Amino acid sequence: MISDTEDLLVWLDALMNGTLLDQRRKTGMFTFVDIGAPGYGYGLGLEKQQGEAIGHTGDVVYGGQAAMYRYQGWSFIVLINASPSNEGLNLFGSEYLMYKAMRALGIW
Numbered sequence: 001m002i003s004d005t006e007d008l009l010v011w012l013d014a015l016m017n018g019t020l021l022d023q024r025r026k027t028g029m030f031t032f033v034d035i036g037a038p039g040y041g042y043g044l045g046l047e048k049q050q051g052e053a054i055g056h057t058g059d060v061v062y063g064g065q066a067a068m069y070r071y072q073g074w075s076f077i078v079l080i081n082a083s084p085s086n087e088g089l090n091l092f093g094s095e096y097l098m099y100k101a102m103r104a105l106g107i108w
Contacts, residue, residue: 005077012055012068012075030054049095050108057094067094072107 014020021029032041032048041048048054055069055076067078078094078101102108 005079008066008068008077009075012070012077016054016070016075053102053108065094067098069098071102074102074105074107076101 011020015029018026020026029044029046032043032046035042039050045056046054047056049069053069053071055067057065057067065078065080067076069076076098078098080094080097099108
């Protein structure tokens with residue numbers, strides 16, 4: 001698959017606004033189960049972090065990572081080639097950069 005941040009944003013918007021899946025599949029995907037960590041849950045291919053940020057990360061070819069999250073009306077698409085220090089947070093490199101962007105914007 002060849003994609004870029006614009007493609008991922010189109011996909012994330014379609015998923016979150018309900019135009020990608022029928023209601024039954026969307027309900028299944030957005031039904032989060034407790035994974036034993038406060039504020040976190042997992043649906044069908046989606047993570048819920050801190051009780052509000054919804055999305056997912058994944059490793060891409062050659063060690064790259066991607067994070068796609070929606071939080072309080074903001075969409076975050078992060079693609080990276082390496083994982084920075086996580087300052088004690090249990091986050092993948094792409095999640096870490098997404099988290100830092102949210103903090104810089106004052107929304108998390």
